[in-house]
Amino acid sequence: MAELIGPILDVIKFIGRHASKYLKFQRKFTEYVDDFNQAQADLRAKEADFQQQLKDEHHFGKMPKQEVQRWFKKVEQKLGHAQHVEDKISKGKYLFRSCLGKLVDEATQAMKEVHAEGNFSGGLVVNDPSAIAVNLLTPEVVGATNFRDEIFQYLMGDAVESIGVWGMGGIGKTTIMKDVHNRLLKESKFRKLIWVTVSQVFDIRKLQKDIASQLERNLSDDESTIVCAGKLSEMLKGQMRYVLILDDVWRSFSLEDVGILEPTTNNGCKLVLTTRSERVVESMGFKKVKVHCFSMEEAMNLFFSKVGQDMLPNPTLESLMKLAVRECDGLPLAVVTLAGCMRGKADPRMWENAIDELRGSIRNIHDMEDKVYGCLKFSYDRLQGIDQDCLLYCALYPEDHEIYKDEIIEKWMEEGLIDEMGSRKAMEGSSHSILQKLEENCLLERVQVRPCIKMHDLVRDMALHITRKRFLVKAGMQLEELPNEEEWGKDLETVSLMHNSISTIPKTMNCLKFPKLTTLLLSWNPLKEIPESFFEYFPNLKLLDLSYTHLESLPNSISSLEKLTVLLLMGCWCLKSLPCLSKLQALKKLDLGHSGIEKIPQGLEMLVNLRYLNLKRTSHLTGIPAGTLSKLCRLQYLSMHSKLRSAEELRELNKLEVFYGCFHNVGGLNTFASKRKTLYKFSILVCSKIDSFRPLTSSNFVRFKEIKIDVGDEIILPYGIEELSLLECKGMRSINEIGLRDATALKGCELRGCSELEFVFPSKCDQLQTLESLNLSEFESHS
Incomplete structure (x- = not known):
């Protein structure tokens, strides 16, 4: 119990x-x-x-x-x-x-x-890693306050989802939208801002890829635009609230075909486009915002912000400025162009003359576009002849193309636009001055992120109008074949078909020869073959650019181009060999960099007028025959992949200014450096092994790699050396054992894996005064 x-x-x-x-x-x-x-x-x-x-x-x-x-x-x-x-x-x-x-x-x-x-x-x-938050660089915005505020309020409100900002070329649509974009960065309404420049040549696939790129995604070239539209649509859905800005739209298109979501109140997305055409905005059903020209007060404020207030003390000059600005009819591009052209001109007579010329250019013309052309043409006419030619050459590139400054300078020199001045250094200096002048006159635009320039659409239009009989420009037009024969005028001097999709050239062309044509640009095309008879149509060709094509060989008829001065074959990886070049006695520049050539072209040693020879990264090239380089006595620029068998050949090149190359040993470097005058630019590797060599890109650079340097060995460095690198070198106890007495401009020094090094510099060393960086790594400790 x-x-x-x-x-x-x-x-x-x-x-x-x-x-x-x-x-x-x-x-x-x-x-x-x-x-x-x-x-x-x-x-x-x-x-x-x-x-x-x-x-x-x-x-x-x-x-x-x-x-x-x-x-x-x-x-x-x-x-x-x-x-x-x-x-x-x-x-x-x-x-x-x-x-x-x-x-x-x-x-x-x-x-x-x-x-x-x-x-x-x-x-x-x-921080949101998927958000693209970049302040778009733009000059200080003067005027257009009403338009900027109107667009901003539409984007921040819920009543309008799609906005079409339209107005004539040069009115400032892009500048206004950049300012609005930057204001939106400070708000919390949108998760992502997407900016894409569309341009005149509309291409759905390019637009799809550009939008995807802004989303840090990729679309395959192998898929149809319909499939890509579906994928892009899904990408955009995942972004939630965003603003998509399409700048410089020239014709209407289907959002569905591209894969752009229809903006709605529910998805919180907004779409803005800028265009010169009111019809584009209307046909796409967007809310219209027309950008008008500046008032006279706004135009003057813009003008003074560009021309400089220091020119104002003279009342007479100020009144003349107002008359000149009035001729611009309030168009921002015209005002800025005028200011750039007349900056620093304090003589009233120059302003009176400018006003007369402006009035003459636009007399009896009521269309605003023509007035802009008149202002731009006025600025163009103020340039010297050589500056005009350099500006016009920029129009050979595709619309909105960003051109590297070094590239356009090289092109000007190739074309012979820069006067022969006895040295590349002097010619490059002259080219930089011209480039700066064109930028300051607002005829070329600076690209902030990269060392590039761009040509404004209207400036390019003006250039093409000026050269319409001399230039045939179809660059970046997605052409798959050569232009129609009726487009090849008999007076053509220059043809630019770069950046297209031309893969074949017809065997015959039913047209006459073009005796005036001197420049033919076919670079960046998937061109695989050139018919034997093709060059017969251009008997006076001087510049031929076939860079970055898929050519496997060149026709023998190229040897008949006896007036050819520039032959560019850079990036032609499929090209294994060239015909005999001995007849091309006028040739000054031969660029075979990054090509697939396996041996030096026959007859190269006979090109006694050659100034420029690029063999950079020609990894299949077996070598340079002895005696070849020594005969090119006018050579100013030499870049090589192969190591020289004998540096003695370079001793004959008294005009050499730029050298990128490699020597087997210290003796080769000494032979080269001891007899050389000061080089303008150089990058040299001293290495005994025959491993793959890529020329160093830094200017005035010498690198020793896996070389034994014994005490007492004489080493001669080129004058003007700025960077010195020693990698895994033996025998050397101090860097002072290298001939530093002439290295008065040394800025950087790298020492890696030099196991026998005891100290870097002696206590008293003049080079320490200029040295900016010293990199030491992979050293064994000595007990």
Whole structure:
């Protein structure tokens, strides 16, 4: 009996404890409900505070922390459950208060726990890695305040999803949208801003790829535009709230065909395009925002911001400036162009003459585009002849193409636009001066991120109009074959078909020869073969650019181009050999860099007028026959992949200014450096091994790699050396054992893996005064 009583008493005690708890819920039910309501109110208040804080912190390029997002989800769940409990309270009966009180208490404790978890150090947001937050570089915006504010308000509001900003060329549409874009960066409404320049030649695939690129994604070239449209649409859906700005649209198109989502209030997306055509905006159903010309006051403010306030003390000059600006009819591009042209001109007679010329250019012309052309033409006419030719040459590139400054300078020299000055250094200096002048006159635009220039659409249009009989320009037009024969005028001097998709040239062309044509640009085309008869049509060709084509060979008829001065075959990886070049006695430049040639072209040693020879990264080239280089006595530029068998050949090249190459040993370097005058640019590797060699790109650079340098060995460095590198060299105890006495311009020094080095510089060393960086690595410690 006793054995049963114990367990029974335990059960009674257990039931009693729970019974008392349930009686407590019954007795203090009102207190539990009050606590419940307070916990619910506290949690809602904290949630509201965090929502406001998140709104303040969640600017463009930021995103909520994951722990914050999880906390809000928990809050949503607990408050939802609390509402369910609240409904039960309102319907609950007195007899069931004990059970209901337990439910209320559990809900209360859960809300208090979530409330306590809401503690986030360092704010509520972090950087959003997927957001593209880049301030677009633009000059200080003067005027157009109304248009900028109108567009900004449309984007920030909910009434308008698609906006078409239209106006004539040069009115400032792009500048306005850059300013609006940068203002949006400071707001939290949008998660991503996407900027794409469309340009006159509309190409769906290019537009799709450009948008995808802004999203840091890629689209395959192998898939159709329909498939790409579907993929792009999914990419954009994943961005949530965004603004897509399409700059410089010339014709209407289907958003669906491209894969651009239709902006709606629900998806929170906005779409803006800029165009010169009102019809484009209307046909696409966008809200029209027309950009008008500046008022006279705005135009003067813009003009003075560009021409400089220092020219104002003279009242007569100021009144003449106003007359000149008035001729620009408030067009920003024309005003800026005029200011660039007349900057620094303080003679009133020059301004009077300028006004007369401006009025003559636009007399009886009412169309605004023609007025812009008149202003641009006026600026062009103020240039010297050589500057004009250099500007016109830039129009040979595709529209909106960013041209590297070094590249365009090289092109000017190839074309013979820069006067022969006896040295490349002098010619490059002259070219830089011209480039700067064209930039300052606003005829070329600087590209901020890279060392490039661009040509404004209207300036390019003007250039093509000026050269319409002499130039045939179809660059970047997605051509798959040569232009129609009727487009090849008999007076053509220059043809540019670069950056197209031309893969074949017809065997015959039903047209006459072109005796005036001197320049033919076919670079960046998938061209595989040139018919034997093709060059017969261009008997006076001087410059031929076939760079970055898929050519496997050249026709023998190229040897008949006896007036050819420039032959460019850079990047022709499929090209294994060339015909005999001995007849090309006028040739001054031969560029075979990055090509697939396996041996030096026959007859190269006979090209006694050659100034420029590029054999950089010709990894298949077996070598340069002895005696070849020494005969090219006028060579100014030499870049090689192969190591020289004998540096003695270079001793004959008295005009050499630029050298990129490699020597087998220190003796070869000494032979070269001891007899050389100061080089303008050089990059030299001294290495005994015959491993793959890529010429160093740094100017005035010498690198020793895996070379033994014994005490007492004489080493002669070229004058003007700025960078010195020694990698895994043996025998050397101090860098002073290298001939540093002439290294008066040394800025950087790298020493790596030189195991026998005891100290770098002696205590007294003049080179320490110019040295800016010293890199030491991979050394063994000496105990």
